[in-house]
Amino acid sequence: MAETSLSAEKLKRLLLRLPHECLGLDLSGISSSRLAKTVLRHLWQLIRNPNSAVTHRKRAQIILITLAFSAATAGSGICYGVYKLLANIRTGAFGRKPVMRRTRSQVMLANGARVMYVPYDENADNKKRVFIRPKNDDRYEHDKFLFKYLGKNKPSQLFYSKFLSQLSIIYRILVPTFTDRNSFLLAFQIFFLVMRTWLSLFVARLDGQIVKDIISGKGRKFLVDLLCWFLIAFPASYTNSAIKFLQRKLSLNFRINLTRYIHDMYLDKRLSFYKLAFDNQASSSVIANIDNSITNDVTKFCDAICSVFANIAKPVIDLVFFSVYLRDNLGTFGIVGIFVNYFITGYILKRWTPPLGKLVSKRSAAEGDYYNYHLNLINNTEEIAFYHGTKVERTKVNALYDYLMEQMLLVDRVKINYNILEDYVLKYTWSALGYVFASIPIVVTTYSTGINNEEINMREFIVNKRLMLSLADAGSRLMHSIKDIAQLTGYTNRIFTLLAVLHRVHSTDFNYGAAIDDLDLKVDEDSSFSTEAVRGTVQKGFNGIRFENIDVIIPSRYGKEGTKLINKLRFQIPPVPLLDSANSDSQINLSQKLMPQGPGSSMLILGPNGSGKTSIQRIIAEIWPIYNKNGLLSVPGAADLFCVPQRAYFIQGGTFRDQIIYPMSADTFYDAGHKDKELVHILGEVKLDYLLKRGKGWQYLDAVAEWKDVLSGGERQRMNFARIMFHKPRFVVLDEATNAISSDMEDYLFNLLKRYRFNFITISQRPSLIKYHDLALDIEGDETWRLQDLGTDEAITSIDKEIETLQEKLENVNLWEQERTALSRKLAYI
Structure with missing residues (x-):
């Protein structure tokens, strides 16, 4: 017991003597209730008093910084814990069993706004309602002028001439306003970068002091300074982790902003995702592999820009802080020599930097091609298996893979000489020059005074050496960033190209890639923002479907001079528009959903392959333009029109x-x-x-x-009819909607449409469907067409011919029965 009390007394005396040794603070006679307040007051006085001992003031700064970071960490943890506790209490997560029920995840309002329901907790029943404002199409219409082509200037080895202009435009999407959260994240990142540099100065000074304590044999001071080393390690580690976290968080936020911006244009009511195929830059690898651009290129761009910012900001801050501090030790001559060395190194590295921007862009394009071909294999596995096309597909995939490997190896190959030069200059030459510059004050002092104070010189050399190495590291990272910037130019150019094309396609003035001038028929590179190529008129809200003098032309770069399929097409369904819309779907209750809603009219469009039948449906759906000026398309509202494509989508x-x-x-x-x-x-x-x-x-x-x-082919087509029955549109356009269905089921489905009195247009190659329709539009295939009422003599004659054809087939029934009997006998013998 006596030994235990003696040890405790020694420990108490040591703890009381430690503040005096470390800070010059005598705690004898201070009560435990006033202990913390006294220590903090003394630390603050040491920092504010310029006459206090330098060693004590530095230690006080280290202790206060550690306490501040510890308090911030503890405070944030407590706040987060209280927030989670209140959230659990509010949602009733404690003591409640999870309730299984349907919850809405997202609802699109009529004005384009989105309402999202986010759960408070994994098992919580209540949801948090988040309102997202509707996107403003006027913003995209205004921004499209920012994304015009910036010109073809020869790229330099460091920057594309248009790189900064492209980046400044994209930056408006990444940080839309000064008060945006990304602005605060940038400010916090800069703060922690400055803090890390400041702490590096503390570490460098403390390193020199510890070496001095060891050389001079002062064990007590060595232990005190070693304790300060462990104290400063906490805020230094905290700062490094915060910088990495903020960089990753900023990259994710940039990706969110950029992806949402792209999605709002790419996937909206203007069908930009479809019209991209008609853009005059569709041959670009960015647009040909747009799935790869939206996913991989956006991610790589956001990671690259955040990495370049950190790799440039940190060295610049280090250069400023370390240069100011070293100027007092090395003098103006030493600092000038250091920066002259930097400029010479920068010129050499710039002179020999390979064109990484172009190489990275080509590599991304090769990755997109390789990815897309594998996606094509996945989507067409059955067809390839039927054809036994494995050998051809393997050859194509291997060729794409070899090209991808060639591009990836090319990037590494061109870096070999550059990396050799970079390592030699930045790692070894700069280290040798660091020793030279760090020894300057010691040599000058010793030569001028004739006195060699080894302890002081050792401390000064260690401090200067550590700061010189940090300064050299900052300069090397700044030089390394040249290579990062070169790669960033490639990603920036691809993202800018993607945004420029999306703006062009999303515009209401999009002319489907037409690039001719109506006056001289010459290509105009900037004609994609003009309205001269598309002149037709679209009338919406019409109680029917009407074509007036519409030329059906395949969209191309030749505009209205392109391939014409049908000339001056005119028809109307129903022949006389329905004037009474009181029985629209929006005004009937659920019990009347499947009741007939007025008279139905129908038309059959017949014609050979390539005559333009499906093109009529594309014009009705407004995904193809009307080129001629006097062409008029009248269509009902979106809720009253339902277009069924040839292939059912799931x-x-x-x-x-x-x-x-x-x-x-x-x-x-x-x-x-x-x-x-x-x-x-x-x-x-x-x-x-x-x-x-x-x-x-x-x-x-x-x-x-x-x-x-x-589902089988026939089941997929019947699902289209199920969709028609559910949505109950007033007008339906069917494109080869029953070619995989048996004749009896086909008869039933068309009679079903007539029974529920739908107005429908059927596109087909089979005249046998005439019996289900009131009108027939016959496309001849040479730009001519003929519209006939199936109740006229001419139509009756056509039907009679169809009946005669069927009768001729019926006459062969007996012969087919005999053949069937003979085959059955042969099978019986087998």
């Missing part, structure tokens, strides 16, 4: 319910008051209710699968 990773109600989302389906029993009734109408037997009743509606592979 959303990837969606439920069976999602496939039926497409393009409506499940959230909108439930919010509008729809029930699953409506879908079951519709499946029964189109003879697909047997699919529900594959699961446990209606639960099959929640099944998730790759439905384009699960």
Whole structure:
């Protein structure tokens, strides 16, 4: 017991003597309640008093910095813990079992705004409502002039001549306003970069002091300074981690802003994702591999720009701080020599820097080509298997892979000589010059005074050497950033090209890639922002579908001078517009959803392949332009028109319910008051209710699968009719919608459309469908067409010819029966 009390007494005396040795503070006679207040007051007085001992003042600064960072860490942790506690109390997460119910994730409002519902907790029942303002199309219309082509100037080895202009434009998307959160993240990052440099100065001085203590044999001071070393290590580590976190967070925020900006133009009501194929720069690798550009290039660009900012800001700050401090030790001559060395090194490295921007851009294009071809293999596996095309596909994939490897190796190959030069100059030459500059004050002092104070000279040399090495490291990182900037130029150019094309396509003045001048028929490089190529008029809200003098022309760079399929097309469905719209879908209740809504009119469009039948549907859907000035297209509202393409589309990773109600989302389906029993009734109408037997009743509606592979061709086409029955549009356009369906089912589905009195247009090559339609539009294939009422004598004659053809086939029934009997006998003998 006596030994234990003696040890405790020694420890107490040591702790009381430590503040005196470290800070010159005598704590004897100070009560424990006033201890912390006394220490903090003494630390503050040491920092503010310029006459206090230098050693004590430095130690006081280290202790206060450590305490400040510790308090900030503890305070942020406590605040976060209180926030989580209040959130759990508010949502009732404690002591409550999770409730399983449907929750809306996102709802699109009529004005284009989005409402998102974000859960407070994984098992929480309540949701936080987040309102996202509608996107402003006027902003994109205004911004498109910023993304015009900046000109073809010869790129330098360091920058593209247009690099800074491109970056300044893209920066408006990354940091849209001065008060944006990304601005604050940049400010915090700069603060921590300055803090890291400042702490580096402390570490350098403390390093020299520790070496001095060791050389002079002062063990007590060595232990005190070593304790200060461990104290300063905490804020230094905290600062380094904060810089890395802020850099990553800033990169993610930049990616969010840029991706949302791209998505708002690429995926909107103007169908930019479709019209990109008609842009006059569609041959660009950026647009040809736009999926790779939106995913990989955006990520690489955001990572690169944040990395370059940190790699430039940190060395610049280090150069300023270390140069100011070293000027007092090395003098003006030493600092001038250091910066002359930097300029010479920068010139040499710039002179021998390879064109990494171009090489990186080519490598990204090769990656996109390789990725896209694999995606094509995935989407067409069955067709390739039927053709046994493995050998051809392997050859193509290997060629793309070899080209990708060639581009990737080319980047590394051109770096070899540059890396040799860079390492020799930055690592070894600068280190040798650092020793020279660090020895200047010692040599000058010793030569002028004739006295060699080894302890002081050792401390000064260690401090100057450490700062010189840090200064050399800052300069080397600044020189290394030349290579990073060269790579950033490649990513910037690809992102700028992507945004420029998206703005051009998203514009209301988009002319589908036409690049001719109407006066002299010469290519105009900037004609993509003119409206001269597309002159037709579109009337929306019409109670029908009407074509007036429309030339059906394939969109191309030749505009209205391109390939014409149909000349001056004119028709109208219904022949007399319906004037009474009181029974529109928006005004009928759910019990009347499947009731007939007025008379139906129908038209059949016939013609050979390539005659322009599907092109008529594209014009109706407003995804192809009207070139002639006197052409007029009148279409109903978007809710009253439903276009069915040749290939039925099925959303990837969606439920069976999602496939039926497409393009409506499940959230909108439930919010509008729809029930699953409506879908079951519709499946029964189109003879697909047997699919529900594959699961446990209606639960099959929640099944998730790759439905384009699960359903057969006929089932996929009948799903289109199920969508028609669900959405109940007043006008439907069907393009080869029954070519994979048996004749009896085809007859049933067309009679179903007539029974519910839909107005529909059918595009087909089979005259046998005439019996389901009121009008027939015959496309001859040489720009001519003929519209006839199927109740006229001419139409009756056409039908009679079809009947005669069918009768001729019926006469051969007996012969076919005999052949069938003979084949059956042969099989019996086998």
